[in-house]
Amino acid sequence: MIAFLIKRIVQAILVMFIISLVSFSIQDNLGDPLRELVGQSVSEEERQALRDQLGLNDPFLVQYGRFAVKALHGDLGTSYFFKEPALQVILHKLPATLELVFGATLIIVLLSVPLGVYSAIKPNSLFSRAVMGLSIIGISVPVFLTAIGLIYLFSIYLGWMPSFGRGETEPVFGPWETGFLTVDGLQHLVLPCISLASIMLPLFIRLIRAEMMEVLQSEYVKFAWAKGLAPRRIYFLHALKNTMLPVITVGGVQIGTMVAYTILTETVFQWPGMGFLFLEAVNRVDTPLIVAYLIVVGAIFVVTNTLVDLIYGLVNPTVKLTGKK
Amino acid sequence: MALLEVKNLEVRFGLRSGEVHALRDINFTLERGERLGVVGESGAGKSVLGFSILNLLSRPGYIAGGEILFEGRNLAVMSAKELRSIRGNRISMIFQDPMMTLNPVLTIGQQMVECLLAHRKISGRDAKNIALQKLKQVYIPSPEKRFDQYPHELSGGMRQRIVIAIGLLMDPDIIIADEPTTALDVTIQAEIMDLMLELCERNNVALMLITHDLGVVSQVTQQAMVMYAGRIIEQGPTREIINDAQHPYTQGLMNALPQMAIPGQRLNQIRGSMPPLQKIPDGCAFNPRCEYAMEVCQTQLPDYTSSGGCRVACHLVAKMKLEEAAARQIEEAN
Numbered sequence: 001m002i003a004f005l006i007k008r009i010v011q012a013i014l015v016m017f018i019i020s021l022v023s024f025s026i027q028d029n030l031g032d033p034l035r036e037l038v039g040q041s042v043s044e045e046e047r048q049a050l051r052d053q054l055g056l057n058d059p060f061l062v063q064y065g066r067f068a069v070k071a072l073h074g075d076l077g078t079s080y081f082f083k084e085p086a087l088q089v090i091l092h093k094l095p096a097t098l099e100l101v102f103g104a105t106l107i108i109v110l111l112s113v114p115l116g117v118y119s120a121i122k123p124n125s126l127f128s129r130a131v132m133g134l135s136i137i138g139i140s141v142p143v144f145l146t147a148i149g150l151i152y153l154f155s156i157y158l159g160w161m162p163s164f165g166r167g168e169t170e171p172v173f174g175p176w177e178t179g180f181l182t183v184d185g186l187q188h189l190v191l192p193c194i195s196l197a198s199i200m201l202p203l204f205i206r207l208i209r210a211e212m213m214e215v216l217q218s219e220y221v222k223f224a225w226a227k228g229l230a231p232r233r234i235y236f237l238h239a240l241k242n243t244m245l246p247v248i249t250v251g252g253v254q255i256g257t258m259v260a261y262t263i264l265t266e267t268v269f270q271w272p273g274m275g276f277l278f279l280e281a282v283n284r285v286d287t288p289l290i291v292a293y294l295i296v297v298g299a300i301f302v303v304t305n306t307l308v309d310l311i312y313g314l315v316n317p318t319v320k321l322t323g324k325k
Numbered sequence: 326m327a328l329l330e331v332k333n334l335e336v337r338f339g340l341r342s343g344e345v346h347a348l349r350d351i352n353f354t355l356e357r358g359e360r361l362g363v364v365g366e367s368g369a370g371k372s373v374l375g376f377s378i379l380n381l382l383s384r385p386g387y388i389a390g391g392e393i394l395f396e397g398r399n400l401a402v403m404s405a406k407e408l409r410s411i412r413g414n415r416i417s418m419i420f421q422d423p424m425m426t427l428n429p430v431l432t433i434g435q436q437m438v439e440c441l442l443a444h445r446k447i448s449g450r451d452a453k454n455i456a457l458q459k460l461k462q463v464y465i466p467s468p469e470k471r472f473d474q475y476p477h478e479l480s481g482g483m484r485q486r487i488v489i490a491i492g493l494l495m496d497p498d499i500i501i502a503d504e505p506t507t508a509l510d511v512t513i514q515a516e517i518m519d520l521m522l523e524l525c526e527r528n529n530v531a532l533m534l535i536t537h538d539l540g541v542v543s544q545v546t547q548q549a550m551v552m553y554a555g556r557i558i559e560q561g562p563t564r565e566i567i568n569d570a571q572h573p574y575t576q577g578l579m580n581a582l583p584q585m586a587i588p589g590q591r592l593n594q595i596r597g598s599m600p601p602l603q604k605i606p607d608g609c610a611f612n613p614r615c616e617y618a619m620e621v622c623q624t625q626l627p628d629y630t631s632s633g634g635c636r637v638a639c640h641l642v643a644k645m646k647l648e649e650a651a652a653r654q655i656e657e658a659n
């Protein structure tokens with residue numbers, strides 16, 4: 001257990017180091033922050049003075065070193081636009097994004113397991129074929145098209161669901177305000193969560209189906225039949241438990257990836273989360289904010305991967321939680 | 326009434342390339358407490374036969390005809406629920422590779438208790454006690470500890486003992502053992518075989534032993550049948566088959582046994598190999614490999630001829646029997 005934790009922590013540090021390096025070097029290539037900061041009317045000399053003052057003329061490694069030391073103290077620079085600490089700006093928007101991801105994950109888990117299992121057990125039934133066909137369509141339609149389609153149908157045409165924003169939220173803790181506790185907040189969550197889930201859901205259904213079909217061919221499932229067990233027990237204990245092992249690994253990583261997909265969803269639904277914020281930051285060349293975003297997203301990746309490993313180790317008895325594979 | 330009587334069983338695979346016969350003309354009986362050996366090269370259809378008796382063929386295989394009468398009831402047409410009450414309860418099966426047979430994510434105890442609870446209305450506590458007792462019967466050391474372990478924590482031999490214990494849980498009438506020692510280390514094969522023999526004798530369980538080893542068949546079974554390309558080509562009392570094999574294929578198997586080899590010389594393997602189901606030759610399926618093959622062998626499927634207590638599917642044997650009969654008649658006439 002301890003070896004496992006140490007291994008994960010070392011990995012996490014390594015990943016964060018690389019992310020910080022990458023995101024920091026992006027700064028150099030993203031236009032001139034001074035223009036955003038001071039406008040066009042400042043002379044070249046004043047600009048140079050300001051550059052020196054901001055340390056923008058120092059060598060790369062010096063700049064990175066300064067950045068890293070500060071970053072370790074939680075200081076990722078000040079947003080040029082908001083004139084506030086970048087990390088604080090991002091963390092302020094984090095709950096909205098996490099709730100979106102959580103809602104989408106819920107939809108994916110609740111639908112993909114029963115649909116994947118059913119279409120593995122009855123691969124030739126009409127329903128399974130329909131699910132498989134729809135999932136192909138689901139994978140190939142881009143998220144923003146799904147989102148616009150949903151808005152058109154449910155908000156504009158039927159008028160059932162709100163089309164933008166988070167609606168009414170309740171404060172929970174610190175900057176975290178939740179939309180899960182009010183009817184209005186929940187209504188606002190529905191469409192964005194569905195469109196965010198729309199890419200991953202078909203992938204998960206297909207993944208679970210493929211794994212399950214393979215497991216159903218295994219000797220131990222045949223042996224379970226030969227023991228005279230009830231189909232329910234064979235499908236949902238013997239087969240499903242083995243099916244979920246690889247699904248947890250692949251799926252966990254995919255859920256982490258979903259954080260990146262929120263950029264599109266949040267933009268279409270004007271969702272006040274960090275994906276939306278990130279796109280604005282890119283438009284404004286607000287580099288500290290961009291860097292802070294990348295680092296926070298990197299941290300989320302590391303955390304989800306660690307959680308996934310932990311869960312995998314708990315479900316799979318053949319994995320002892322040690323550093324070894 | 327025989328405990329198990331299989332009549333004209335026919336199994337097919339509905340493959341994309343067309344229907345193929347996996348089993349044809351399968352007829353045999355198994356009496357209570359009797360041990361029957363099923364021999365043949367890999368691909369002969371032995372496992373398919375084992376699975377069809379429990380009506381457990383997986384797609385695209387299916388029973389295309391015939392009857393599987395267990396105590397007079399036909400398993401081939403039974404409802405799923407009735408079948409379940411027989412599988413693992415009255416007829417149990419032991420698979421070839423103990424590394425693959427046990428579910429890796431469930432404990433030994435879970436996999437034993439669930440079988441008992443599926444067939445009997447007993448408490449979990451009683452089920453555990455029965456399971457522990459069966460583990461002792463198969464000489465598992467410290468069964469209490471093993472009960473809570475996962476399969477990967479045990480050796481191959483240990484796992485096969487546990488699979489055997491699971492097969493015995495409900496005190497079945499028949500055990501179908503599909504090459505139960507093939508996947509094991511050579512050093513423990515005899516041990517496991519002895520254990521199976523002992524348990525079957527003690528509990529009066531009928532054993533259908535599937536193997537490619539005629540040596541094991543001669544040591545363990547009273548009846549035997551030799552399969553080739555989905556058909557039984559010779560069947561009868563084991564002693565007769567071993568001492569006086571009639572079919573050229575059985576003779577070939579006998580000559581290939583290590584015991585028959587002259588020291589320092591290569592084993593006398595039958596030349597060629599078993600054809601895949603899609604390419605079974607016309608006439609006698611063995612004819613391309615048979616040194617006695619005649620013209621009729623290439624066109625006509627050989628019928629069964631009685632020879633002593635055996636039934637043999639071979640044109641040559643049929644011809645010899647006819648000639649014998651004719652000679653006898655001439656003798657009698659004189």
Ligand SMILES: Nc1ncnc2c1ncn2[C@@H]1O[C@H](COP(=O)(O)OP(=O)(O)O)[C@@H](O)[C@H]1O
Pocket residue numbers: 338347365366367368369370371372373374383384385386601602
């Ligand atoms: N599910 C299946 N689909 C198609 N062919 C199969 C299937 N299972 C077995 N066979 C074929 O049936 C024949 C007999 O197989 P099997 O009973 O496993 O042989 P063995 O005597 O070695 O146990 C083989 O030719 C095998 O390729």
Ligand code: SF4
Pocket residue numbers: 572573574609610611612613615616617618619622627638639640641642
């Ligand atoms: S029938 Fe013909 S080919 Fe087949 S085993 Fe007998 S002699 Fe050989």
Ligand SMILES: [Mg+2]
Pocket residue numbers: 371372373503504
């Ligand atoms: Mg086999």
